[in-house]
Amino acid sequence: AQSVAQPEDQVNVAEGNPLTVKCTYSVSGNPYLFWYVQYPNRGLQFLLKYITGDNLVKGSYGFEAEFNKSQTSFHLKKPSALVSDSALYFCAVRDYGQNFVFGPGTRLSVLP
């Protein structure tokens, strides 16, 4: 069965500092990995995905993620955090049934 772990419930970072939101996964085959962001009382917005190719994936709003097969990780990163990046971030893996399996979410707070 597919699963996704986000080991941190909450990440706090100062504005202008780099941020990392961690994600590890477990799949039985090649993973399709995704990151989504959710603002309060809103749906999920797509940030980026890894399907194949370069391990470093660049996405929306300056975010990027690095796929590491040996560590089964797909950490989300941004070189310089903005206060407006404060939100709930979900890592997800797509299974063979076409369903997304979401991680528990990590709340990012960027402090001014």
Added chain:
Amino acid sequence: GAVVSQHPSRVICKSGTSVKIECRSLDFQATTMFWYRQFPKKSLMLMATSNEGSKATYEQGVEKDKFLINHASLTLSTLTVTSAHPEDSSFYICSARSGPLNTEAFFGQGTRLTVV
């Protein structure tokens, strides 16, 4: 990216009544749509997979008679919460995929249901 529109964004209803939530893919056809429920400060829980022209596939533990799903066209799926109770109060989100397995899904803006 593709747009998924969900309506209403917020609804308050009385216990015992039914509420219908619509999910539309605005600029693409979606043979499959997904309905999720999200509890406060929790992740998304897949409730059911909605297939155009056929019965929805419900996840274990989800009452199909309570959460009626209809996917009558390639651009519209509806979730009806029947005989709503306060414990049905939650944030409901739909999503749809516009392409093959390796494409991202697009999500509606969610519906905040409050049953009083």
